[in-house]
Amino acid sequence: MNKLAAQAKWDQIYQNSTCSEVADVLRENEFLLPEKGLALDLACGLGANAVFLAEKGLETHAWDISSVAIEKLKKNAEIKCLNISAKQHYIDFKNLPKNAFDVIVLSHFLDRSLCNAIMDSLKPDGLLFYQTYVREKLDSVGPKNPDFLLGRNELLMLFSPLTVVVYRENSLVGQLDYGERNEALYIGQKC
Numbered sequence: 143m144n145k146l147a148a149q150a151k152w153d154q155i156y157q158n159s160t161c162s163e164v165a166d167v168l169r170e171n172e173f174l175l176p177e178k179g180l181a182l183d184l185a186c187g188l189g190a191n192a193v194f195l196a197e198k199g200l201e202t203h204a205w206d207i208s209s210v211a212i213e214k215l216k217k218n219a220e221i222k223c224l225n226i227s228a229k230q231h232y233i234d235f236k237n238l239p240k241n242a243f244d245v246i247v248l249s250h251f252l253d254r255s256l257c258n259a260i261m262d263s264l265k266p267d268g269l270l271f272y273q274t275y276v277r278e279k280l281d282s283v284g285p286k287n288p289d290f291l292l293g294r295n296e297l298l299m300l301f302s303p304l305t306v307v308v309y310r311e312n313s314l315v316g317q318l319d320y321g322e323r324n325e326a327l328y329i330g331q332k333c
């Protein structure tokens with residue numbers, strides 16, 4: 143899908159959408175965040191992660207291809223008196239700044255061609271918080287196209303130059319009537 147078609151698709155989705163949730167990987171591990179520094183919510187959508195990061199005192203940037211989502215995030219930030227630099231931005235591996243961020247968060251977005259650029263965009267000691275859907279999921283949530291779903295342990299492989307801080311992928315192990323099964327959660331640190 144080209145850039146314009148992707149923007150049109152996501153703009154359409156966000157026209158009627160107001161709900162965005164903080165990713166578990168961030169909410170459950172907020173104690174790992176630095177007290178200050180520069181954070182980026184990449185492919186932020188309506189920006190619940192960005193709001194969370196800004197509320198924790200981080201100088202927060204939020205980028206997404208959808209101008210509709212970015213406008214909604216800007217309004218939300220204004221209401222909450224949060225200083226979030228939200229920008230409509232088409233992300234590819236050529237336009238991520240190097241050594242720029244102390245924290246990068248990605249949730250429910252997977253473009254494997256960006257992984258090296260994402261790691262390059264972290265400052266030394268910077269943390270990557272990543273959470274998205276796996277192929278072996280129990281429910282019909284998330285994309286259907288397997289290209290946008292993670293294989294087993296895939297985040298560990300994609301970001302192998304980073305030091306693993308947290309990893310959870312419950313997959314289809316044990317009692318399937320409970321437990322979060324649909325997503326992998328990863329935190330890695332650039333050393």
Ligand SMILES: C[S@@+](CC[C@H](N)C(=O)[O-])C[C@H]1O[C@@H](n2cnc3c(N)ncnc32)[C@H](O)[C@@H]1O
Pocket residue numbers: 148152162163184185186187188189205206207208211231232233234248249250251
């Ligand atoms: C499933 S949504 C996830 C949004 C948010 N991270 C969340 O978890 O609620 C995927 C997001 O990726 C954005 N996106 C897709 N391709 C993009 C690209 N090349 N550059 C920037 N944003 C992109 C879409 O606009 C959409 O907001």
